[in-house]
Every structure is written in C-alpha cells, then in structure tokens.
Amino acid sequence: MRHESAQNNLKNAPENRFPLEGIRVVEFTTGIVGPTLGRLLAEFGAETIKVETSKRPDFSRGPAPDHINRGISFSDNSRSKKGLRLDVSGPAGHEIVLSLLKISDIVVENFSAGVMQRLGLDYPRVAAVNRSIIMISLQGLGATERHSVTFGQNIPPIVGLTYLWNHPGAARPVGSELFYPDYYAGIQGACAVLAALDYRRRTGEGQYIDAAQAEAAAALLGPYYLDSAVNGRDPEPIGNGATYASPHGCYRCAGDDSWCVIAVYTEEEWRKFCEVLGDPSWAKQPNFSSGLNRIRHRKELDRRVGEWTAQLDAYEVMERLQRAGVAAGVVQDAAQLTNDPHLKARGFIARTEHPEMGQLLHGGMPLKLSLTPGSVRSHAPLLGEHNHYVLRDLLGLDNEEIHRLEKLGIFE
Amino acid sequence: MTAPLEGYRVLDLADEKGAQCVKTLAELGADVIKVEPPEGDPMRFLPPFAGDVPDPEGSLWFAYYNTDKRSITLNLATEDGSDLFKGLFARSDVVVESFLPGELAKRGFDFESLQRINPKIILTSITGFGQSGPRSAYKAPDLVCFAMGGPMYPSGEQGRAPCAAPGNLAYGVAGAWAAAGTILALYSRAATGVGQHIDVSAQEAAAMITDSAITRHSYEGSIVPREGSTYPWITPGDLYPCNDGWVRIVAGQVVHWRRLVEWMGSPAPLNDPSWENREKRNQNRSMVDRMVADFTRRFARAELFAAGQKLGVPVTPVNTPGEYMNSEAAQSRNFFIDVEHPVLGRHPYAGPPYKLSAAPARKERPAPLLGQHNEEIYCGELGLTRDELCGMRARRII
Secondary structure (H helix, E strand, O other), rough: OOOOOOOOOOOOOOOOOEEEEEEEEEEOOOOOHHHHHHHHHHHHEEEEEEOOOOOOOOOOOOOOOOOOOOHHHHHHHHOEEEEEEEOOOOOOHHHHEEEEEEHEEEEEEEOOOOOOOOOOOOOOHHHHHHOOEEEEEEEOOOHHHHHHOHHHHHHHHHHHHHHOOOOOOOOOOOOOOOOOHHHHHHHHHHHHHHHHHHHHHHHHEEEEEEHHHHHHHHHHOOHHHHHHHHHHHOOOOOOOEOOOOOOEEEEOOOOOOEEEEEHHHHHHHHHHHHHOOOHHHHHHHHOOOOOOHHHHOOHHHHHHHHHHHHHOOHHHHHHHHHHOOOEEEEOOOOOHHHHHHHHHHOEEEEEEEEEOOEEEEEEOOOEOOOOOOOOOOOOOOOOOOOOHHHHHOOOOOOHHHHHHEEEOOOOO | OOOOOOOOEEEEEOHHHHHHHHHHHHOOOOOEEEEEEOOOOHHHOOOOOOHOOOOOOOOOHHHHHHOOOOOOOOOOOOOOHHHHHHHHHHHHOOEEEEEOOOOOHHHHOOHHHHHHHHHOOEEEEEEEOOOOOOOOOOOOOHHHHHHHOOOOEEEEOOOOOOOOOOOHHHHHHHHHHHHHHHHHHHHHHHHHHOOOOEEEEEHHHHHOOOOHHHHHHHHHHHOOOOOOOOOOOOOEEEEEEOOOOEEEOOOOHHHHHHHHHHHHOOOOOOOOHHHHHHHHHHHHHHHHHHHHHHHOOOHHHHHHHHHHHHHHOOOEEEEOOHHOOOOOHHHOOOOOEEEEOOEEEEEEEEOOOEOOOOOOOOOOOOOOOOOOOOOHHHHHOOOOOHHHHHHHHHHHOO
C-alpha cells in the first residue's frame, strides 16, 4: 500500500506494479501456511480466490455466526483476496469448481492429507481439466496420510527445533508458541510456485508440488543435522549466547519486562562497548582482557553488562551502542513494533479498512521491488463476499442458473 | 530443462544474511557462483566444524549453505578485480548481496552503475534494516533482527529473558522472501525486458512470523505474552513428560479432545461430555494437565507419536536433531540427501523442503572448495590465459 518510497531507478521503465496480473489462484486453505502463500501471490497482482463453506470455513475466521468474519489471524493472512462460498463436495459444486480451475493457473491447498482426494480435487483430476495448472500441497509432514495430524503448532518438536530453542542447561524444553513454520513454509512454498510459474512460461508445462512444513523448518537447522552426522553428537541449546562471542545475550533494562540484545564480536567493538559504558574499572580485569577470556567468563560478564542495562531504557541502550558501532536491539513487543519509527519511515505498516472490524494495521511486505513492488490490496474477504463476481463475471452463469444452484444449498 | 531455474546465473556476494536466499535459488536449479575474497568467505569460519577443527573447508555451516554452487576468489577492491567482476556481471542474471547500504556503491557497484553494464540485472540486497530509514546503518546480526522484528518477545518462559531461536531464523525468513522476490523479478523480466533492485529487510521479515502481532494489537490492543510452548488458551496445550523425554499435545478441537480421552481410557471425571467445553478445561487447567501427564509418562515419545497419528490425536515428540534425522518421518520422504564432500566425506544433508513433479529441486554437488572454479570461470569463460590467472593470483587479486 505504501511502497511509493521504493526507489524506481529506471527512467523509462514500463509501469508494472503488479507482475502477477492475469494469474488466477484458487485456494483450498485453512489456518496460516496456505493463506500466507496465496496472500503473497495476491499482493503481487494475482487474483486469489479462497473457496470455503459455512460448514467448514477457514478455522482462523473466528467463531460462527457473529464473529465468522472477525478472526484476527484471518483478517491478516487472507487480506488482498476474494472469497467464494461454495460447497464442492457434491456434484453441482464440484462441477462449478472445476470450471473455475479450468480458467486458473495455480492451486494452493493445505487441508489434511487425503481431503483433496476425497473431494475429487487431487492433482491428477485437476490436471485433467487444466493441463498447465500448478498445484501445491502444504501439509505438516507432506502429502501422505501417515502423519496427517501434524500442523504448524506441533511441528517444531518433531524436527528438533523445540529441543534447540532453549537456554543452556535447562531441564525442560522451552520453545515458542509462535506458529513459525507456517509462515516460513508458506514463503518457501511461494519460491517453488514462482519457480514453477517461470518454468511453465518457458516450457508450457505445469506441475505438482508436495511441500512439507516440517521440512521447511528443518531446512533452517541444516548445520545442526550436519553436526550430528559428521561429529556424531547432538548439538546442545545455546539460548541467546554464541560459542564465539561474548558479551552476546539478552539483558534486562529499566521498566517492566523490558530487554535489549547486545552482541560484541571484535576487539574494536569491545573497546567501543567499554567506552559507551564509561570505561568502568571492572572491564579492565584480566578476566575480560581478550575474546577468549570474555567467553570463558561469560557469566560474570553478563552480570556486569546486566547491571549497566538495568538502569537504562532499552532504546537508550540500543541507540548508545549502535551509535558507537556495537550491535544491539530492543526486544520489541507488538505495541513497540507497531510504533517503530524506522518501520514507519520505510512504509512497512499497511492498513486495510475492514467492513466489520474497522481499520486494521498490518505488517505489509518485508521487501521492496523497485519496478514491481505490489501492495496490500484489500481487506480479507467476508465469507462468500465475491460469489457474485466469481459465478457471474468469471464463470458466466446467469441469474436464473445461480438461483437454481442456490436452491441446492451449495452456496452455504 | 530439468530444474525450474535452469539457465539463470546468480552471483553470490552475500554473507549469512543471504545464505538461505541463495541456497533456495541453487536448489531450484540456478547456476550460482560464490564470489569470495581471496582469504575466503567469512561463513567458512563459522562453527560447528568437522572434528571441532577450524578450517576453511571444515565449517559445517558453510558446507550446508553452499551446496550446488561454484566458488571463485576475487578482490573487488582492486582495479583488475573490479574489471573481472564487470565481465562476470555482464553474463549474469542476479546478484545477491548483503553489505551495509552504501557499501556496494563505494566500490562503484550501485544499482545504477550495474544496470548500465547489464540492463537485465536483478540486484537483491538483504540487510538487517533495509536500504532506507533512520536505522539502516545499524549493525544487524540475526539476534538483533529477531529482537527488533518482534518474534523474540513471546519466545521463552515467563519471568525469564526472552530466548532466541536456534539457527539464523530472521535471516532465514528474509532469505525466503528474498528468493521469492528474486524469482518473481526473473519472471516479470520476461515481460518488461529489464531487471530491478530488491530491498529486503530482515527486521521486517522477522515481523512476518509474529502471529499477526501488529494486526492483533491494532484490533484489540493486546500483546501475546511469553509462555514458551504453552498455549494459555488451549487445554491440553503444552509439553508433557514421557518415560524418555517430552511430547507436545495441543488438543483444542472437540474431536481431538474426545479421541485423547478415549485413548487415556476414559478416566473420570474427564469422560463426562461437559469437559468438551474448552472454557471448562481452561479453568481446570492444572488438573487436566496432571491427568494427561500421568498418562503420557507411561510411554515413550515414539510410541505416543505413532499411536496419536493413528488415532487422530495431535501429539508429537520433542526430538533432538539427530533423532529427527533417523526418524521414519524424515526417512520415509527421503528428506536427507547424501552428499560427498572431498574433505568432509559423505554425509546426509537436509534437502529442499518441497518435491516438484516436473522439474525437481536438487542437492547434488558439495559446497565448493575455496576458489575451486577459478580456472573454469576465469579462463574458460572470461578468456584469461593461465599465465594471466597466475599473475592475478600472485597479486592477491584472485
């Protein structure tokens, strides 16, 4: 929405804000991973149509009937899309959805493994009506029914992420309640889909993509698996520390639950760090005289650093250190993130006007393409908001036909 | 064509910030040339190392992130080095870099200059805070981006310091966005004929995995608290002990709860349908948690995982990385792929996280040795004689 600040370096380049204009995406998705992928495509210009029913709406929509359009997660992850309310489980609905798939380019689905087969919408059957279609499945452990009760929130334990996401020496795993593999796997999935789209541009061929959320999360832990394979050991959690730097951690600052991370890597940075602290006498102790000594005496050093940060506002700690060339950053909560002046200056915070929820703020897009920036386009669709558009304008059904189908109950 | 990005050439000038982006492009089939300073990419000195011996060819970090690339060495700060780079650049589609904003321009390689040499070039810049804005010059290790982007605040236990994620999570997410943007730019270049500059911020990428923190805050003013792996609003929704470690159970849906109670042997009072009410379970959380834990404690993680998947109960084991590697879940999908490295030997590597039916992603060649492809590229492609290459080496340009 606010990418006007993105530099357009090309004097006479053709205007092409939405590079996926003309591409149509059909989503059979719920939760986060599939919607995240469909949203990326929508915000770069694709027409993304989300297919749902009242019986089985996206579970992040919120409780029916009063709040069905007011799910916070839904309003963010499905913004910029259109909504079609259609029951595809019977023959009439199935026929309509196939006619939509015939004029579409990409299918995104993350229903439990096996559901698309039961709906008669697995890849072979979709490809039978549209040979060049690209279809991606994004389940927890892949498109096999053997591990079908896996999704973003219970994936991190399986791949070793929960085990590693901890303070050193803790008795119980800690982890995070973030649905992080969902968001990450959705964007990794987008890489595969976009690569398949370019492949189709060059060869005319569509294809099927089987993406596992667990594997996306695991792919970010690659060096840990290799450590296990090469060195025959299981790596230990290191929390906020680093094996090769100290101080390197998260320090309590003045105020309630307020924290700042600090990381000092080089001798030069250590000198600057001490300068910012006013060259305290403790910093000159032999214990802290070299990188190795600072790593060996990390606990004592962390305590000293914490005594300094505890007296200061977290932003002051960050700003003083960064001005001196030392890496530091406030552990920002949602309110601080929303009001972050740097994010505002970059136009990262986007807005939508939701008919039931009012004005909403969003994290926009974390990248700016100088020529084809895309943008946040609209509020997340109300359930069935675009039925008329899809049925009449796209599929060419007349009012009489729509009325007949309505009586069958397939638009509920 | 056998891989989706076959035929595109990528020059990799990036450090850790760009590692995931370039890895994705390489796995999807692009021809990636890593351009390293003569002393080697800094990533070659990142632990862990094979046998814990620091060696430029022994970093497992480097080995993992640089498969399917070629390596050349080049000192960009010299006149000759800069000329060679221009030659290479003229035959490339993408440059991925992660210098602080302005650094590349200082060397004469800002986007405008690059584009004068090659109008089709796509320049992907991945930095901590992006190319613009008041904090763009901030130092930005992954930890700083993870903190400033928001996902660190709810991670860890209540009352303790927030806990950073393992690996480079903020860089990883930024890398995935950067790769998506780069592929999109390649796709749209076919229509426009020109390349573009992509500005990726790792702080903003980290903000994309905060469970809609910004939207949630704008709608209801709330901030997600720090509760570790505990779901405060779902019971059972936590880690539970077993006889060999821990499992995760998150059973919020009625159907999941019903199956779990049945599996536990329908103990009173939980067998009463009134417990299907989520609120009631949340209000009696400690009792429900205790009964679930008494049940799980009798079994091993693998037993609970297998039975849970069969019965339709969302229970998953807290594995170590090694346990996942050897698990049926990973092996049945052939996720780990054996790669033979001339120094490290043959080992299983985490593979691409997707299987494409017509043009599969790949993991075939090991990470390159330092400067392994100098002759192939400088002599074979840029027309240097072997004597000239030798002279360049002697002058520390290559």
